[in-house]
Amino acid sequence: MSTMRLTDRAKAVDRRPMTFLESLYLWSILKGMATTLKHLFRKKVTIEYPEEKRPFSPVFRGLHVLNRDAEGRENCTACGLCAVACPAEAITMEAAERLPSEENLYREEKYAAKYEINMLRCIFCGLCEEACPKDAIYLSQTFAPANYGRKGFIYKKEELLIPHPINQREAYEKALGDRKPAVKA
Amino acid sequence: MMLLALDIWFILEKVALIATIIGLSFFIAMYTTYAERKVAAWLQDRRGPNRAGPFGLFQPLADGGKLFFKEEIIPLTSNRFLFILGPALAMITALLTSSVIPWGASYVDGSINIPLQVADVDMGVLIVFGIVSVGVYGIMIGGWSSNNKFSLLAAIRGASQMVSYELPMGLALIAVLLMTGSLKMSVIVSHQIEHGWHILYQPLGFIIFFVCALAECNRTPFDLPEAENELNFGYHQEYSSMKLGFYLFAEYINMFISSAVMATLYFGGYDIPFVNESAWGLSPLMFSLMSFAVLMAKVLFFLFVFIWIRWTIPRFRYDQLMNLGWKKLIPLSLVNMLLTAALTLWLNK
Numbered sequence: 158m159s160t161m162r163l164t165d166r167a168k169a170v171d172r173r174p175m176t177f178l179e180s181l182y183l184w185s186i187l188k189g190m191a192t193t194l195k196h197l198f199r200k201k202v203t204i205e206y207p208e209e210k211r212p213f214s215p216v217f218r219g220l221h222v223l224n225r226d227a228e229g230r231e232n233c234t235a236c237g238l239c240a241v242a243c244p245a246e247a248i249t250m251e252a253a254e255r256l257p258s259e260e261n262l263y264r265e266e267k268y269a270a271k272y273e274i275n276m277l278r279c280i281f282c283g284l285c286e287e288a289c290p291k292d293a294i295y296l297s298q299t300f301a302p303a304n305y306g307r308k309g310f311i312y313k314k315e316e317l318l319i320p321h322p323i324n325q326r327e328a329y330e331k332a333l334g335d336r337k338p339a340v341k342a
Numbered sequence: 343m344m345l346l347a348l349d350i351w352f353i354l355e356k357v358a359l360i361a362t363i364i365g366l367s368f369f370i371a372m373y374t375t376y377a378e379r380k381v382a383a384w385l386q387d388r389r390g391p392n393r394a395g396p397f398g399l400f401q402p403l404a405d406g407g408k409l410f411f412k413e414e415i416i417p418l419t420s421n422r423f424l425f426i427l428g429p430a431l432a433m434i435t436a437l438l439t440s441s442v443i444p445w446g447a448s449y450v451d452g453s454i455n456i457p458l459q460v461a462d463v464d465m466g467v468l469i470v471f472g473i474v475s476v477g478v479y480g481i482m483i484g485g486w487s488s489n490n491k492f493s494l495l496a497a498i499r500g501a502s503q504m505v506s507y508e509l510p511m512g513l514a515l516i517a518v519l520l521m522t523g524s525l526k527m528s529v530i531v532s533h534q535i536e537h538g539w540h541i542l543y544q545p546l547g548f549i550i551f552f553v554c555a556l557a558e559c560n561r562t563p564f565d566l567p568e569a570e571n572e573l574n575f576g577y578h579q580e581y582s583s584m585k586l587g588f589y590l591f592a593e594y595i596n597m598f599i600s601s602a603v604m605a606t607l608y609f610g611g612y613d614i615p616f617v618n619e620s621a622w623g624l625s626p627l628m629f630s631l632m633s634f635a636v637l638m639a640k641v642l643f644f645l646f647v648f649i650w651i652r653w654t655i656p657r658f659r660y661d662q663l664m665n666l667g668w669k670k671l672i673p674l675s676l677v678n679m680l681l682t683a684a685l686t687l688w689l690n691k
Contacts (some may be wrong), residue, residue, distance in 0.1 A: 181670055183549070186655055193385045193654040203389045 218281045218296040221274055222332060223317045226264055229324065232293035235269035242288035247278035265291075272314040276301045298334050359460055363440050371594035372402040374645055381649045409587040417580050421487040428484025429581065429588035435477040436595040442466040443602050444528050446612045446634030451626040458630060459528060466527035467515060470603055471508070474558055477596070478504045481560075481567060484589065485577035496576035499660065500567030504558055506667040511554035513675035514547040517682040518607055531611035539610040544682070548608045550675045555600045557667070560593060562652040566660060601644035605637060612637040 178184070204211055213219070224232045235252035253270035255263045262268075286295045304310055320328035376391070379401070383390030391398035416425055446458040463469060478501050485497020518540055519525060522533045534540055541548050557564040568576030578589040605611060612633035613619075624632065658666065 177670075181666070181674075186651075189654045190650060193650065196387055197381075197384050199387050201384075201389050202387045205389070205392075 213298050217298050218283045219299045220276070220297050220301055221279075221285070221294055221312070221317055222297045222319050223269075223272065223314065224293050224295060225319055225322060227322060228261070229321045230260075230262060230264040231268055231318070232264055232291045233269045233272065234265045234267045234291055234293070235272075236267075236290070238288040238290065239285035239294055242284040243279075244282060244284060245278045245280045247275045247280075248285060249273045249275075269314065272317060274312050274317065276310040276312055277307060297332065355456055356460060359458070360441075363445065363460065364437055367437060367440060367595050367598055368591075370598045370641075370645075371591055372406065374594045374597060374649075375405065375590075376402045377645065378649050378652070381646065382653045385650070385653045406587065409584055412583040412586075414583040414585070415580075417489065419489040420580065421489070424483050424487035425580075426585070428480055428487060429578075429585045429592070430480075431483060432477065432480030432592040433588045433595075435473050435480060436592040436599065438473045439470050439599045440602070442469050442527050443599070443606055444531055444611055445602075446630050446637060447620075449626050449630045457528070458634060462526060462528050465525045467519070467525045467530070467607075471512060471515075475504075475508060477558075480589075480592065481577050484581070485567075488577075488580035490580050492573045492575075493577050493579050496567045496569070496573045496579075499569075499573075500560060500577060503560075503564060503566060503663060503667075506664065507554040507557035507564075507671075510550050510667065510671035510675040511558065513672065513679050514544075514550040514554070515607070517544055517547045517675075517679045520679075520682050520686050527606060527611075531606060531613065534610040535613045539608065539613070539615065541608045544608065544678070546674065546678045547682075548604075550671055550678065551608065552604065553666075553671060555604060556648070556651065557663075559596045559600055559648070561597065561648055563655050563658045564663060565657055566663060569657060597645060597648050598641065601641040601648070602637070604644055605640035609640050 226232055235250050237250060237252075240246075240248040240250060249271070250269045250273070251271040252267055255266050255268055259268075281296065283296050289295075301310065301312075319332050322329045376399070380390040380398075391401040394400040394404050416422060441460040442463060444457070444459040444462070448458060449456040481500040481504075482497050485493040485495075485500070488494070518530070521540065521543060522530050524530065524533070530540075556562075560567050568578070573579070578586055581589060614633075614636050619632070620629070622629075
């Protein structure tokens with residue numbers, strides 16, 4: 158008979174009947190108490206949440222951000238590739254044509270007049286980020302805060318757009334996080 | 343001589359003492375719940391309650407306040423009178439036991455002699471045992487009058503457990519009484535101050551007494567009357583609001599009192615070991631306060647051990663509980679008693 162052993166840590170169980178002293182459980186209880194006493198002096202593993210937060214992994218995928226270029230113009234051209242790539246069908250958009258006076262607002266001739274992401278549908282897979290040819294959408298390192306209704310989870314363009322890099326420098330850098338500024342395509 | 347001439351100062355002194363001790367019992371019980379949660383957390387590498395006040399010190403107040411504001415439900419099918427009597431009885435018996443414990447050295451200043459003990463009666467230890475036995479009724483009546491099968495089962499369990507463990511407890515105690523020759527609590531303490539603590543002569547007796555004290559207080563590993571996972575919540579399942587609070591509080595007061603009884607019977611009461619503190623020439627007030635503080639330190643240590651055991655070992659199965667009580671602890675305590683009796687006879691010859 159071949160005995161297959163995955164590890165060498167297997168221990169035979171002692172099934173002999175207990176002696177009188179063992180059946181008083183005193184010694185085993187004392188051993189157990191020694192074990193718990195050691196834990197009294199261990200480092201506590203608790204992270205006290207509101208004051209102290211766990212750092213996210215560098216590949217954490219949180220809420221979406223719609224990107225601007227260095228001059229503050231929106232990158233998105235409403236091509237719809239992100240919506241096609243989205244497995245949860247969470248992205249809706251409406252395209253519009255840029256007017257001659259709006260050249261400082263949108264980088265290319267077409268832009269997203271309406272851009273909505275339903276955060277209740279979104280599975281935060283990041284496929285929209287991968288699909289985007291214009292570096293217009295990426296997933297940040299924050300997550301959606303709680304809300305009282307479903308409506309509050311449908312994020313509009315205003316909530317998604319990154320702050321203006323020139324007019325709102327500080328907010329822009331905060332939103333950018335440890336992500337490198339977009340390289341001009 | 344007038345037999346009924348009651349000294350007003352005597353009454354005032356006793357009332358003050360009773361009020362202090364009851365207040366202290368409540369305070370200690372309150373903070374034992376806090377300590378229970380803190381120690382449990384520490385033993386599990388957590389932090390425990392730390393939101394209410396500094397270090398979470400107001401947590402017991404918040405817990406108590408919550409119980410006061412809970413809806414008070416008395417089931418329609420229950421016996422109303424007994425349903426209310428149950429928690430009241432549990433609380434009364436828990437508090438009554440404190441009357442015979444000497445809480446510190448007497449305050450002696452010239453002709454004034456105030457013992458820090460409500461009643462130094464001749465059968466002090468017997469009173470403790472009597473009242474602890476009556477404590478079963480709190481559980482029994484509460485569980486039975488709830489008219490709920492789980493409560494009833496838990497109450498029956500609790501009653502048979504407490505009756506079974508009173509036997510070895512009493513037998514272990516007889517060995518102590520053989521050594522002191524008195525049932526008076528103050529004599530037991532002064533005997534220990536003269537001849538050394540009883541734990542040195544009665545280690546086995548103390549272990550038996552301690553195990554039985556765990557069982558009498560319904561503490562883990564003997565908390566079968568409130569086995570959450572088998573009986574939902576045990577004998578106080580139908581209770582809510584402050585009646586439930588009384589049951590839970592009585593358990594902690596019982597812990598406090600039985601710690602004090604153990605410290606008094608086996609650990610020299612208010613005595614400091616290895617030194618003769620009465621020769622230090624302290625003022626009478628300081629001396630009394632110090633002896634009280636020493637007893638409190640011992641009590642707090644026992645409370646910690648109670649909590650430590652609870653968060654270390656799981657609950658016994660019911661047959662294991664009965665086996666341990668009747669087949670292990672009673673024979674052991676009988677042997678202990680006979681040995682002590684024989685040795686006392688032989689040494690006193």
